[in-house]
Amino acid sequence: MNRSNADELAEWAQQALGYRFAERGLLLQALTHASFVGDSERDHNGRLEFLGDSILNAAVSNLLFRRFPTEPEGLLTKKRVAMVCNEHLSEVGRELGVASRVRVGKSMEAQMAQGNETVVADAVEALVGAVFLDGGFGDAQRVVEKILFSRGIPEYSNAKGLLQEKVVARFGELPVYHRRSLEGGFESRVVIKGQCMGVGRGRSKKEADQRAAREALKLLEGEQ
Numbered sequence: 001m002n003r004s005n006a007d008e009l010a011e012w013a014q015q016a017l018g019y020r021f022a023e024r025g026l027l028l029q030a031l032t033h034a035s036f037v038g039d040s041e042r043d044h045n046g047r048l049e050f051l052g053d054s055i056l057n058a059a060v061s062n063l064l065f066r067r068f069p070t071e072p073e074g075l076l077t078k079k080r081v082a083m084v085c086n087e088h089l090s091e092v093g094r095e096l097g098v099a100s101r102v103r104v105g106k107s108m109e110a111q112m113a114q115g116n117e118t119v120v121a122d123a124v125e126a127l128v129g130a131v132f133l134d135g136g137f138g139d140a141q142r143v144v145e146k147i148l149f150s151r152g153i154p155e156y157s158n159a160k161g162l163l164q165e166k167v168v169a170r171f172g173e174l175p176v177y178h179r180r181s182l183e184g185g186f187e188s189r190v191v192i193k194g195q196c197m198g199v200g201r202g203r204s205k206k207e208a209d210q211r212a213a214r215e216a217l218k219l220l221e222g223e224q
Contacts, residue, residue, distance in 0.1 A: 009101065016096045017127065018146045023134050030126035031098070033119055035105030045126035052129025055137065056084055059128070059144040067149075078165075082154045085161045086174075087206070089121035092147055098123050159213035166220060167192055175216065177209050188212040192220075 006024055013027055014020045021027045030045050030052075037043040060083050064076050082088060093099055102123045104112055112119060124147075132140040167175045176191045182201065188208035190198045197219050200211025 012097065012101065013127075016098075016147070017131065017143045019131050019135065019139060019143050021130070021134050026130040026134050027127075030130040031102045031123055033102060033104040033108060033123070035108040036103040045123060048126035048129040048133075049122045050129070051132065052125035052127065055132045055140050056125055056128045056144060059137070059141040060084055060148065062141065063145055063149060079153055081165045082161050083148055085164055086117050086121040087160055087209070088154055089124045090117035092151065093120040093124040095151075096124075096147060098127070159210050159217055163190070163213040163217050163220075166217070170220075175213070177212065179205055179208065190216045192216065 006028070009027060009031075010021060010024055026048070029043065030048050032044050034044040034046055057080065060080050061076070064079055068076060068079075099112065099120045102112075102119060104119060108119065128140055128144060131143050163175055167173065171193055173193070175197075178189045178191060180187050185201060185203045186205050186208040187199065187201050188205065188211070189196050190200075190209070190212040198212040198215030198217075200208045200213070200215060202208035202211055
């Protein structure tokens with residue numbers, strides 16, 4: 001990346017995140033998907049995403065704890081899950097312009113065009129991890145407050161977020177969504193522990209995912 005592009009990326013980060021990187025290499029790494037560079041973990045954002053996930057959860061927990069001093073643990077947990085789920089992080093990332101700046105290989109370009117949530121959500125987490133390494137937890141928390149809390153706390157009414165919480169608590173892993181295009185919309189299949197637990201159709205990927213998640217929740221609740 002030449003100097004002008006690096007300067008442009010740094011200016012974007014300052015405007016979008018409210019943070020200016022001292023080490024611009026961290027910013028570039030946070031926006032580099034593994035498909036762009038191959039298997040070298042030193043060059044893609046996998047490790048930063050791992051770190052950023054923990055920092056994000058800690059920052060959101062701390063901010064929620066301070067903003068809602070009378071709410072019980074259960075409600076705080078639901079708010080946190082709603083804020084850090086892939087769907088919400090992806091939505092925030094696209095609004096910030098992360099999706100158009102994350103570098104992916106040709107194998108991922110088609111998925112990005114179809115609205116891949118995971119790549120964008122992971123990049124947001126990687127950016128938080130990069131800020132933490134560059135400036136410390138205080139700066140990372142200020143970024144989290146700017147990019148997430150300034151948009152308000154999403155309603156904890158989406159089936160996809162609730163399903164994620166239940167599956168993580170019960171199985172220790174995330175549900176996986178497989179989507180395909182249909183005439184006039186999309187079909188989504190949600191897979192848990194290798195089994196398809198729900199199928200949904202909708203005019204958008206989000207709508208199809210929500211319907212698939214609702215089916216999976218019904219099935220999981222019936223098994224308990």
